[in-house]
Each structure stands twice: as structure tokens, then as C-alpha cells.
Amino acid sequence: MLELFQERTSGCISDLSFDRWRAHELDASQIEELTRHLGECENCRARHRSLEAQADAFLERFQAPAFVAGSGLWPRVPMDHRRKLSRVRTWSTAVAALAVAATAVLVMQYPKLSGQADSVRSKGSPHLGFYVKHGTRVDLGTDGQTVHAGDQLRFFVSLNQPLHFALLSRDGVGGVTEYYPGTGHSQRVSAAQNKNLDSSIELDGILGREELWAIFCDAPFETEAFRRELAAQRVLQAPVNCAVDQISIVKRPDSP
């Protein structure tokens, strides 16, 4: 019984650290340290997955209480914190991707490519992001990202409520491919920030600008109509009760 209070030396990650990571409270060096440990410790990877699943389940079940806004006091608490969030979020997600790459979690499902843009996204609207793995290096993708054949892309989405989702691509020669989920039917995704999709793609050799279209709808949908519209019109208009997010990548030949 007394061993309960003997200091441990395992170096495993505490729930507090995982919670702070999820809340974007850690700095880059702290995240690197956690990422390194995750790459070596199956117990902590399992615990991480469990905590993420528990958080998703909670948010699906319990929406935020409808407290009345406008007390005038609340912003005093989060304003500094909010600045911290915006500064750290990029690092957090990027290094999370490194953990993914380091632990060989990438699942190759589609023979192809990657990218991101987001200059006018409104806060609260669902959106798409991605990581790009080039050799052993993993970076957070940005709109207009330069990529190369053979690069791997892993996508993540952020949404404030559960939605049905699909991801289509229109490549440099007009070919339209369903990147996710790849079944012809949308996939329900629970509310989450920067939630990694459970598959990745490897870019093919078709060069040029490729556009990625993320479709989020309240209800399940078939992807074929969107695929045809994208092939014919080059753009997608969001139907009623749906939202569309679009990012681009530019595939260039490998430098000699």
C-alpha cells in the first residue's frame, strides 16, 4: 500500500500533461519532450488515445451550458490565455504530427497527394488542415504549400459539432478523387479541434496546383454528386446545411 506514495521514476506522461497539451498550454520544447516519449512508450500512446476518446465522448454528450453572456467579467480571464492559444496552437499540432510520423501510425489508403489555405475562415466554421511528411520531416501544411511526388499527407479537421464529412481533390489535370473516406459515403466526425483523420495519402506524380475540398454537412450524404460538380464546375457551392472549406497545394518536381 505504501508504494502508492513512493516517487515514481518511469518518466511516463501524466494526465495533467496530456490535458495541458490538448488545451494548447504547452510550449514547443515541452511538446517535443512529450512527443519523444510517445514515440517510445506504447502505454502512453494508449493513454493518449483513451483521453482523446473520453474528451470527444464528453463533448458529444454534454454541450456547453447556456450561460448568459455579457457579465463584463468573463473576458478578464481568457484574454491573456487566448493570446497564448493562438501562439501555441501551430506548434502543438505540428509536433503532434511528428508523433504520428515517428510512431509509424500513417495509414496509406490512397495512391496520391496534398495542401492548405484559410485566409477568410470564420471562427467556428468547420475547417480542414494537413501535415505533410517529406522524407523524415513533418511540417504543418499551409495554403499553397509546395509538395512533391511521394510526400505523404495527413489531414485533420476542426469542428464545433458532430458533422458528416468528405474530402475531395481536384488535381492539376482536372481529375477528381475522393480522398476521404473513400467509400462514396460521408463519414460522421465528432466535434474536436485538430482531429486527425484515420488515413493519409501519398502524392502521385501529377504536377501543378491541386485543390482540396472539405465538405461538412449536418446529415449523411453521397459524394458522387459533389465529385461530378467539382469535375464540371471546378468549384463547389455549399448546399443548405453544409459548409465547404478549400485549401490548395502546389506539386513541383523534386529538386535535383
Added chain:
Amino acid sequence: MRDDHVFEDLYKSYAPSVFRRARQLLGQDADAYEIVQELFLSIFEHPEQYQGRSVMMTFLYSATTHACLNRIRNGKNRERLRHDHFLSDESTTASRLTPEQAAMLHRAIQALPDDIGQAAIYFAIDGMTHQEIAEVMHCSRRHVGDLLARAADWLRNNEGAPC
């Protein structure tokens, strides 16, 4: 950005952790969600209590622990929150505890002074390091070591005693 959007973002970032820990300590979803509502309403109405002296997560860890300890020690709740519900979540870090350890820990938390009970929870249930506990409790690592030593003393003296 509207205030309620800020609040909603914070709720999504922090409420799952509050709920998980409260459920670990109280054993029931309904009780745990009451803690979530109490804490977030309290912060919403009285943000000055935060004082910016720690990051939000450690502040909420502390507030959650206080709120749960109050419930566990409340006479009306004591009978309802029995050992057999305590640490009932098999997926938690605390699952490394045997049922006997969990029951003993529950007794200790009810009997020990508040600061020792908190340190015991952070260490034995949350799996936190002495350094992390020191940050949450705003004290030194050395003091944390003293608190945990006193918790161990209590266990040593009460192990095997009837419930």
C-alpha cells in the same frame, strides 16, 4: 469575438478534463457533470478567482479537487459516494490501483487533512510528479514530499483497520 464564443472555446478545451477527473473521484457521471457546471458557472460569474497565477488547467485541477473533496466529505454524500464507486472508471490512470488500494485511498482522503488529501489524489490517482503537484498546489516540491509522507504514515497506521 463574442464573450460566449470565448467561453465555449474554453469549455471545449477544459471541461472534458474536469469531467474525467470528477468522475474518477465521485464515480458517477451525474455527480461529475454537476461539478463541471458548478465550476464553469463559478468562473463565468467570478473570473477574479482565477487571478492569473497559474495556467488555466492547473487552476481547474485544483478547483475540481476541492469541489470533489467537499462532496466526498459531506455527510449527506458520504453514504452515496461509497468506495465501490470510487475510481470506478476502468480506463483511468487509477486503474493501476487494486480495489483494496482504491478503497483504502478513499478512506484516507476522507480522514486526512485537506492538503494531504489533495496531494494524495494528485499523486496516487492522477499520477502526477512531485513537481506537477507543487505547481497545482502552489507549494514547494519538498512540501509535497512531506504531505505524501504523511499520507503514507496514515496508511501505515490504518492499513488493515476495519472500514
